[in-house]
Amino acid sequence: MTAPNLNSPTKVEGKHALVAVGTTSTPVLSNSASSNKCFRVTSLLATNIDGTNSADITVNLTASGSSVGAIISTIAVPADAAVELLVKPLYLMENTGLAALASASGDLNITATYEEIT
Numbered sequence: 001m002t003a004p005n006l007n008s009p010t011k012v013e014g015k016h017a018l019v020a021v022g023t024t025s026t027p028v029l030s031n032s033a034s035s036n037k038c039f040r041v042t043s044l045l046a047t048n049i050d051g052t053n054s055a056d057i058t059v060n061l062t063a064s065g066s067s068v069g070a071i072i073s074t075i076a077v078p079a080d081a082a083v084e085l086l087v088k089p090l091y092l093m094e095n096t097g098l099a100a101l102a103s104a105s106g107d108l109n110i111t112a113t114y115e116e117i118t
Contacts, residue, residue, distance in 0.1 A: 004038050004117050011118045021046075021057060021100045021108040025067065028059070029112045030097035036118060039092040043113040044085040048077040049106075056103040057110065059085060063096050071098075077108060085110075 004010065019028050031039050046057045059072040071090070077083045092098070092114075102108040 004036065006038065006117065009117045011116075013116045015114055015116055017112045017114075019100070019110055019112075020106070021102040021110050023102060023105045025060065025099045025101050027062075028098040028100050028110055029092065029114065030062070030065075031092045031094055033064075033095040035094050037094070038117045040115040040117060041086065041090040041092060041098070041112055042115065043111070044072070044098075045082055045111045045113075046075070046077045046085055046100075047082040047109045047111070048079055049109060050104070051080050053104065053107065054078050055107040057083075057085070057100055057108055058102075059098055059100045059110075061096065062099050065097070067099065068096075074103075 056074045060067040061071050072085050100110050
C-alpha cells in the first residue's frame, strides 16, 4: 500500500458514483487495498425520489468492507428534495470506503462526486 503524494500527483481524474440506497448497508464508494490511489470526495448528494414521504440517510466509513462508524447520521431528506451531506472534502485512503443506509427502501439515491488521485 503506497498512498500517492498529494503535493505532486501523477494523475487526478474526476469521477462520480450513483447508488440506490436500501435499508441495509449499501456500498457507495470503495478504494481497494493496494490501489495506490487516494479518493478526494467533494460531494455526497442524497436525493429523495419519493414524492410524498421524507426519509433519513446515514453514511458510514468502512475499512476492509466493515463499518468503522457513522460520518453522517440520520439526516432527513424531504420528499422530492436533495440534500448535500458534505461540508468539506473527505479523503478515502486505500482499503477504506463509504456505505449508506436509508430509513425507507426505494426512496433515496446518493451521488458521490470524487477525484481519483494517483
